[in-house]
Amino acid sequence: MSRFRVLFKSTAVRLSALYILLFAICAATLVFYVTAMSERLLTGQIRDAVKQEVEQVQRAYDTGGMNLLLRTMERRARQPGANLYIIAGPSGDILAGNVASVQPGVFEEVGWTSAPFAYQRYTDGGGVERRHRAIANIFVLDNGLRILIGRDLGDPERFRLLVRQALMVALAIMGLGAIIIWFAIGRNALKRIDRMSDASKKIMAGDLSQRLPVGGSGDEFDRLSMSLNTMLERIEKLNEGLRQVSDNIAHDLKTPLTRLRNKAADAVDMADGEARRTALEGIISESDQLIRTFNALLMISRVEAGSVAAEMSPVELSAIVSDSAELYEPAAEEAGLGLSASVEPGVEVQGNRELIGQAIFNLLDNAIKYSSDTEGAGTVSLKLARRPDGICLSVADHGPGVPAERRDDVVKRFVRLDESRSKPGTGLGLSLVEAVMELHNGRLELSDTDPDKPEQRGLTVSMIFPAKAA
Amino acid sequence: MSAAPQEDALSLAETQPVGNVGRMKILIIEDDLEAAVYLTKAFREAGIVADHASDGEAGLFMGSENTYDVIVIDRMLPRRDGLSVISELRRKAIHTPVLILSALGQVDDRVTGLRAGGDDYLPKPYAFSELLARVEVLGRRKGTPDQDVVYRVGDLELDRLSHEVRRGGKEIPLQPREFRLLEYLMKNAGQVVTRTMLLENVWDYHFDPQTNVIDVHVSRLRSKIEKDYSQPLLKTIRGAGYMIKDEG
Numbered sequence: 116m117s118r119f120r121v122l123f124k125s126t127a128v129r130l131s132a133l134y135i136l137l138f139a140i141c142a143a144t145l146v147f148y149v150t151a152m153s154e155r156l157l158t159g160q161i162r163d164a165v166k167q168e169v170e171q172v173q174r175a176y177d178t179g180g181m182n183l184l185l186r187t188m189e190r191r192a193r194q195p196g197a198n199l200y201i202i203a204g205p206s207g208d209i210l211a212g213n214v215a216s217v218q219p220g221v222f223e224e225v226g227w228t229s230a231p232f233a234y235q236r237y238t239d240g241g242g243v244e245r246r247h248r249a250i251a252n253i254f255v256l257d258n259g260l261r262i263l264i265g266r267d268l269g270d271p272e273r274f275r276l277l278v279r280q281a282l283m284v285a286l287a288i289m290g291l292g293a294i295i296i297w298f299a300i301g302r303n304a305l306k307r308i309d310r311m312s313d314a315s316k317k318i319m320a321g322d323l324s325q326r327l328p329v330g331g332s333g334d335e336f337d338r339l340s341m342s343l344n345t346m347l348e349r350i351e352k353l354n355e356g357l358r359q360v361s362d363n364i365a366h367d368l369k370t371p372l373t374r375l376r377n378k379a380a381d382a383v384d385m386a387d388g389e390a391r392r393t394a395l396e397g398i399i400s401e402s403d404q405l406i407r408t409f410n411a412l413l414m415i416s417r418v419e420a421g422s423v424a425a426e427m428s429p430v431e432l433s434a435i436v437s438d439s440a441e442l443y444e445p446a447a448e449e450a451g452l453g454l455s456a457s458v459e460p461g462v463e464v465q466g467n468r469e470l471i472g473q474a475i476f477n478l479l480d481n482a483i484k485y486s487s488d489t490e491g492a493g494t495v496s497l498k499l500a501r502r503p504d505g506i507c508l509s510v511a512d513h514g515p516g517v518p519a520e521r522r523d524d525v526v527k528r529f530v531r532l533d534e535s536r537s538k539p540g541t542g543l544g545l546s547l548v549e550a551v552m553e554l555h556n557g558r559l560e561l562s563d564t565d566p567d568k569p570e571q572r573g574l575t576v577s578m579i580f581p582a583k584a585a
Numbered sequence: 586m587s588a589a590p591q592e593d594a595l596s597l598a599e600t601q602p603v604g605n606v607g608r609m610k611i612l613i614i615e616d617d618l619e620a621a622v623y624l625t626k627a628f629r630e631a632g633i634v635a636d637h638a639s640d641g642e643a644g645l646f647m648g649s650e651n652t653y654d655v656i657v658i659d660r661m662l663p664r665r666d667g668l669s670v671i672s673e674l675r676r677k678a679i680h681t682p683v684l685i686l687s688a689l690g691q692v693d694d695r696v697t698g699l700r701a702g703g704d705d706y707l708p709k710p711y712a713f714s715e716l717l718a719r720v721e722v723l724g725r726r727k728g729t730p731d732q733d734v735v736y737r738v739g740d741l742e743l744d745r746l747s748h749e750v751r752r753g754g755k756e757i758p759l760q761p762r763e764f765r766l767l768e769y770l771m772k773n774a775g776q777v778v779t780r781t782m783l784l785e786n787v788w789d790y791h792f793d794p795q796t797n798v799i800d801v802h803v804s805r806l807r808s809k810i811e812k813d814y815s816q817p818l819l820k821t822i823r824g825a826g827y828m829i830k831d832e833g
Contacts, residue, residue: 426696445798
């Protein structure tokens with residue numbers, strides 16, 4: 116019965132067992148109370164009837180003496196019904212009446228019998244198998260005879276028995292139902308939990324693509340599974356990012372480190388002087404670039420981990436965009452480009468000014484860097500506008516652009532389309548922008564600036580912030 | 586300076602005569618012994634005397650008992666963490682400028698660091714030239730409260746109230762941002778300011794500008810204040826940043 120023991124361990128079953136126990140106690144109390152009350156009521160009615168009869172019999176004796184009393188009692192005794200009429204001698208021996216015998220000691224009392232007593236009828240045939248119970252009133256005549264008038268308790272007794280039987284049956288049905296329901300609920304719950312823990316075990320074993328089963332009924336198990344699945348998705352994504360990063364770090368940091376090492380090896384062999392100094396400065400700037408890369412990586416991972424979310428506050432996006440335009444205008448001009456800004460005033464979002472600023476700076480850096488070599492690239496345009504689907508902040512250039520099939524790639528860490536790595540940069544710029552947008556519940560969109568010109572389609576990067584809830 | 590040219594701090598030291606400032610004395614509270622030895626040596630080569638404490642309690646004691654121009658403190662320290670050392674110093678009314686070094690990331694930790702009473706914040710990893718420039722600016726800040734209305738470097742004058750810039754009595758028109766850039770440079774005249782410091786103090790963004798955006802602004806400013814004059818004032822310090830100084 117280990118299955119049953121497991122079943123009993125489940126919370127639902129324990130709770131329902133407790134509930135059933137409490138319910139049974141309440142029901143039993145109620146039924147016993149009801150029976151006791153109705154019994155008392157019935158007994159009260161019987162006593163009233165007996166009392167009336169006693170008065171009538173007494174009146175008959177008072178007016179007509181012993182004769183009338185005997186006639187009255189005989190007439191009454193012949194009527195159908197379960198009444199007891201006894202005339203007994205002073206010592207309690209039955210002289211006349213419709214009862215064969217009564218429990219000894221009954222005639223020692225006068226007035227109401229203190230408790231129901233047993234008696235036997237003539238029709239019982241002398242056996243003791245049928246014992247009747249009755250209550251009675253006894254009074255003593257002036258000639259010493261004792262008159263007992265009573266009523267059989269058969270009716271209230273049967274009533275009580277009936278109610279108790281009904282209660283037992285009800286309790287039995289209830290208990291059976293509860294056990295069936297227990298078993299159904301418990302088994303169902305156990306089965307589903309087993310399925311969930313099976314899936315969890317697979318996930319624990321390393322298969323992060325596993326998902327917990329969702330039944331589709333939308334009950335609490337489904338809701339739990341769905342939450343856990345969302346969690347798993349996030350874990351899988353983070354894990355995937357982590358693996359990708361460590362792969363890429365190994366790959367992309369090896370090159371500059373090797374270069375650094377070679378430069379240092381060269382410098383060791385050089386004589387003191389200007390050449391050595393230049394070599395050392397080269398090593399320093401190479402290291403600075405590495406430090407930048409690490410800083411950018413740290414920044415992205417912190418943004419992705421969401422630990423900066425606490426520092427979100429309402430920021431004026433318009434001001435940040437204007438700042439950026441102002442900051443980058445000379446750099447664009449230096450690169451032979453124009454920088455045009457179209458900023459809708461008064462646009463506010465809930466966010467982190469530093470991160471949004473850095474994201475825009477990265478986009479402007481990229482736009483200037485990649486379109487400055489293109490003949491007639493003209494201007495880089497920075498635009499902030501409210502749209503129906505959110506707030507759109509876009510940076511558009513007229514450089515070579517990014518082919519549609521590579522757009523997902525360029526957002527990944529260390530991915531650069533320029534295989535020769537001739538432009539300076541960490542390959543982390545867009546990754547940071549994407550992480551920042553994710554933190555702000557927004558998204559990043561890449562599109563062509565001029566789709567009609569295949570050679571110079573340009574790139575427009577749009578940061579879409581969710582429209583601020585009012 | 587006679588030390589062998591080993592790292593970029595030296596290119597700073599050459600253009601940075603410390604004699605007129607008086608030797609600056611700083612306290613480095615850092616539990617990484619190797620880093621501490623490197624920092625002490627590098628600061629000494631730049632003409633700054635550096636004491637070292639290797640845990641929070643020792644640092645608190647030294648910082649309270651001695652007078653320093655600047656305290657450089659690591660955020661994570663054994664026995665008492667960096668932020669609590671700063672709060673305790675401030676509670677004792679010791680207002681030595683404090684620069685926090687931290688391996689923790691950038692955006693939010695800077696805010697907590699500055700809230701705890703730090704004066705500047707530099708995330709690891711950092712270039713020593715950046716740390717040196719910041720320590721020097723902090724050390725200088727202590728002596729001269731920022732009350733001057735007019736900054737002067739050679740024949741260049743900047744009036745902070747009327748927002749006018751003159752050179753040799755002749756007004757030079759500047760854009761508002763150029764004015765703030767020049768104001769910050771002149772406030773720290775004779776000191777190296779890095780590109781990151783300029784981005785922080787002039788534009789109020791706190792990260793390392795990875796491209797030449799700041800340089801282009803500085804060179805625009807330079808052409809405005811030096812175009813018609815023979816005496817250069819605004820110098821580029823290789824591997825570090827910029828400095829405005831009257832060489833005449």
